[in-house]
Amino acid sequence: MQNKEVRHVLGISGGKDSAALAIYMKNLYPEMDIEFYTCDTGKELDETYQLIRNLESKLGVSIQKLYAKTADHDNPFDFYHNLYGGYLPSSNARWCTQKLKIEPFENYIGNTPVISYVGIRGDEEREGYISTKPHVQSIFPFRENIWSEEVISKVLKNENQHLLRVLYKDQLTNNLYQRAIDILKTPLSLSYIQSQKQRALMGLGIKEFNHVVFQSLKESSFPISLVDNFPLLNNEEILIRDDIFRILKESGVGVPAYYEEIPYEINGQTGKYNRSRSGCFFCFFQRKIEWVWLYEQNPAKFFLAMEYEKDGYTWMQDERLEELINPDRIKQIKEDFLLKQQTAVKNHRSNKLIDILDAEEEGCAACFI
Numbered sequence: 001m002q003n004k005e006v007r008h009v010l011g012i013s014g015g016k017d018s019a020a021l022a023i024y025m026k027n028l029y030p031e032m033d034i035e036f037y038t039c040d041t042g043k044e045l046d047e048t049y050q051l052i053r054n055l056e057s058k059l060g061v062s063i064q065k066l067y068a069k070t071a072d073h074d075n076p077f078d079f080y081h082n083l084y085g086g087y088l089p090s091s092n093a094r095w096c097t098q099k100l101k102i103e104p105f106e107n108y109i110g111n112t113p114v115i116s117y118v119g120i121r122g123d124e125e126r127e128g129y130i131s132t133k134p135h136v137q138s139i140f141p142f143r144e145n146i147w148s149e150e151v152i153s154k155v156l157k158n159e160n161q162h163l164l165r166v167l168y169k170d171q172l173t174n175n176l177y178q179r180a181i182d183i184l185k186t187p188l189s190l191s192y193i194q195s196q197k198q199r200a201l202m203g204l205g206i207k208e209f210n211h212v213v214f215q216s217l218k219e220s221s222f223p224i225s226l227v228d229n230f231p232l233l234n235n236e237e238i239l240i241r242d243d244i245f246r247i248l249k250e251s252g253v254g255v256p257a258y259y260e261e262i263p264y265e266i267n268g269q270t271g272k273y274n275r276s277r278s279g280c281f282f283c284f285f286q287r288k289i290e291w292v293w294l295y296e297q298n299p300a301k302f303f304l305a306m307e308y309e310k311d312g313y314t315w316m317q318d319e320r321l322e323e324l325i326n327p328d329r330i331k332q333i334k335e336d337f338l339l340k341q342q343t344a345v346k347n348h349r350s351n352k353l354i355d356i357l358d359a360e361e362e363g364c365a366a367c368f369i
């Protein structure tokens with residue numbers, strides 16, 4: 001069972017992946033004492049608040065709402081926005097993530113060792129740090145490799161070779177054990193990098209790899225070293241985007257409505273748009289086509305976003321929202337996006353906005369997972 005000194009937490013961003021992870025963990029590991037939380041900026045989409053209510057009622061859990069510390073318990077985003085003199089956050093100056101997501105989370109967990117479950121999918125190539133505090137360890141249950149980069153680099157260090165050989169002896173049949181020895185005795189170098197060694201070892205068995213990693217961390221300062229049994233060691237499932245939508249639908253929690261693709265007509269052709277991610281309705285990570293979606297599908301929120309653009313501060317570097325809603329500009333944005341979708345199809349790639357954006361950028365793990 002779990003050790004009481006370690007807290008297990010799972011952050012709900014309002015996006016599909018973290019919601020699906022909450023359902024997945026609750027269904028698969030009902031015995032685990034997982035704390036669910038969400039950091040509320042005060043500017044989330046209505047669909048996010050609905051998703052949280054749905055999760056609470058379907059899972060029978062309470063999701064802790066975390067807020068940034070504000071002097072007068074004002075709306076968190078607006079409080080800091082005023083404090084910074086109207087300076088809007090941007091991808092280069094992301095005070096919003098730090099103040100409204102990361103700091104409330106770090107205040108919530110204090111100094112207790114924490115294992116944080118993060119919904120990066122098996123079809124994504126990225127890490128998802130929510131916090132860089134040493135007593136917070138991320139685990140990625142949807143991926144083939146559930147461990148974070150820092151864990152893998154510690155475990156696969158050349159000087160760890162002997163310990164890994166000893167641990168693998170208990171895990172593999174003789175034949176496979178000989179192959180493990182061959183892999184382990186090849187030192188990491190420029191021509192044999194960490195990811196190659198990791199893949200080679202995982203090729204001998206995912207469960208076996210997990211057990212070896214778990215045991216090898218016993219003397220480390222990672223929070224997992226305090227856990228006696230960890231049920232995820234035996235989980236070999238890899239979940240990709242279709243699985244996420246399936247979990248949300250089958251559970252009855254449902255997919256947030258903003259993911260639904262809506263057709264639009266342009267020059268006699270039909271494009272489709274939607275919003276690709278959770279997060280604040282005015283998030284600067286939005287692409288032009290998503291701003292157009294917000295203007296046409298949720299104009300009240302769009303005009304609220306517009307009100308923040310003053311004194312030279314804008315959500316996008318090259319264009320004010322007032323300019324973006326010029327009909328000619330909207331037409332051009334829709335044409336450009338349709339062309340992108342058509343090119344994606346020609347290149348045998350998905351033409352969904354969510355896939356096009358995933359291929360272009362990483363976004364924000366604290367807000368969008």
Ligand code: SF4
Pocket residue numbers: 041089094096097100101278279280282283284285364367
């Ligand atoms: S969703 Fe966007 S605007 Fe909101 S906190 Fe995250 S990065 Fe900042």
